[in-house]
Amino acid sequence: MFYDAIRNDHGFQYDPFKAIVVPRPIGWITSMAADGTVNLAPYSFFNAFSQDPHYVAYGSGTAARGGPKDTLSNLEATKEFVVNLATWDLREQMNLSSTNAAPDVDEFELAGLEREASALVAPPRVKQVAAALECRHYQTVPLPGDDGTVRDHMVIGRVLGIYIDDRFIDDGRVDTAAMKPISRLGYSEYAVVTEAFRMRRPD
């Protein structure tokens, strides 16, 4: 099948787009409002974009209540954020933190998670995480629709500091499969990485 992505004439109940751009890593992002309120929310339109220097980006849609999501409002106010790695052991907590909560709701409390202070930025990381990236907001790129209306944005951040739980480091290398990272597919589907395979570059 083929469909026009602008007319969105797929004819299905759900647009299959998210089911084919897969598997999407989950940036589970901590941010902080100007008044110190902490927000935690998962974003699967997320990835690294450069390694040296280290940059990451995530896509921010419109909140269910309308207007920008709390994470983006916070980033634009206080400029810093932490990307927590979403893993199998924390999948339920991650899912709980995706609730459409009011800005003053503390998703750490709601999901039964503890905070751990970051080294270089104000927002805390999730204490139990296998890895986290401490970031500074770099740029927000509007993603307009055909009529010029902008509801979605790409938010780019520079990585300042990187935390990795020592349990997952062996002889100077990270054992990614042991972390059991989870990823997002389409609909209500997720996948978990429990083993890796290897391919060497041809040159």
Next chain:
Amino acid sequence: MFYDAIRNDHGFQYDPFKAIVVPRPIGWITSMAADGTVNLAPYSFFNAFSQDPHYVAYGSGTAARGGPKDTLSNLEATKEFVVNLATWDLREQMNLSSTNAAPDVDEFELAGLEREASALVAPPRVKQVAAALECRHYQTVPLPGDDGTVRDHMVIGRVLGIYIDDRFIDDGRVDTAAMKPISRLGYSEYAVVTEAFRMRRPD
């Protein structure tokens, strides 16, 4: 462990960054030079960033021979590209296409792949793929280092058309696990999705 991402003082042989931003979907990108030469190359700094309108982005580093990679030079010249979904059945071909070839090398031929004409853009897709996104270049965002030098870029594209092999559609839904999408981890590691688990949003 914690390291400063700007000083990069991790002390390991390889920066562990790519081993913790995981699993990364692979955008296996077809582009076309002004003279019609087709290029095919995999990018794991890739994801969707918005669903309505549909936008994707990938991170482009510097070619091993210096200067921008062929995909980016092509995109800026001819404005169109196709993102092919990388799957288990095509993993060896995908890996072969990652070679640091000269601009005039046809990676389709090199990897033993056939081309299939796209519906809305000039670059072809890989004939054997489970899914492909036909895209138009939207914006290139420079990702500078601390001294202001720019070697890496984020390349954003608008999706115009979406192809999905009917074999993977059942009752209006895509069976993502049946496509066996592969993803990139750190070092020489990859993972494959062969099954999904479900979690419903809390609200």
